[in-house]
Amino acid sequence: MAAALSYCKPSPFIGQFPSNFGKPVSLRSIEISTQASRITALFWGSKKSVKHQPVDSSLGDFTLTGSETEELKENPTKGKKVSVSIISSILDVSSHEWDSCALDATGPEKFNPFLSHGFLSSLEETGCAVKETGWMPSHIIAKDESENILGVAPLYLKSHSYGEFVFDHSWADAYYSFGARYYPKFQCCVPFTPVTGPRILVRNTSFKDQVFDVIVTALKDLTAKSQVSSLHITFPSEAEWYKLKDRGFLQRIGMQYHWKNRNYKSFDEFLMDMKQSKRKNIRQERKKIPAQDLTMKRLRGYEIKANHWDSFYKFYRNTTDNKLILILKPSFDFYVTFSNSSSMLLRILCLIRVGQSIPNKRFLSRNGIKDGR
8 A cells, every 4th residue: 555656747637736736735624513423534556647548347256265055155265256346336236136236235224325326326416426427427336146135335436525524635745745646535425425334335144244355355355456546435334434444445534513403392492401592693684584574484305396306406505615616416306306206305405585486495304314414
């Protein structure tokens, strides 16, 4: 494991070098918040910085040992064959097979819709997470000899660090300051979504631990063969975080803000947990809403129409444009609403003035948890 050291000109996919190329890496501020999030990164680049090399879709065949089938019971030395491959679109896998892996990885009571085929395919079909935006889908699939999918992993070849909510720009600066290239890199994650959850999704069989190891091995081999700088697995589950450390990954801890409902009986009871100045500010802000003839309304699922998304997207663009980034495209929210209605509940918070609806917040509800922006 070594960082690249030699200079290489950028390709059209990689993009341009930063303006501070060759300059000393500046100190960067770190925001401290209340909830730890786990990030795992593996540096697996070659010592020589070279252009990214496309690899064959097959990542190799592996043998699992165990006694799950009658055939293996009769001949335990034979083993179970598993082939691992890379696909360029999640649409190459059926939603049933992908979601079965995701459901087994999380458990039915904790199913994470962000890991669903519908959510990830929406990102691809609306042009949000595709090669042209710096997110080249390179998903990992593990199949047995009968073509049954035993495990998957959402993987992207990245030409930048936007949309990850993990700030590794200082690492990129360090690479460039030594004349090496940081991009492209591999990112195993859910694009634009800093929500913790499993990243190596395996079926619940007696071979699941071995399939996990096979996929991790394939990820490392792919990173080495592709001659990219590094492999990152971001916001994994706690169990994965520890497993990946044992398999040679470097660990990094970030911080997030998580709000939890402490069974408040009323909004006033919630305010009593705050300092007097905070309570006063919030009460004053809430008084401004009716004073401007505004009311608040929550829209759920199919109550959300195309005109709501159009208005919401204008606010979204205003936010992202101010930060000089563009993450999601206008068709995404509308598309994901209708393609995922069975597995997730989308809500919009609207301000209403004389019949005019002004959507300004979006939430996705799952098992009593709201993820919003």
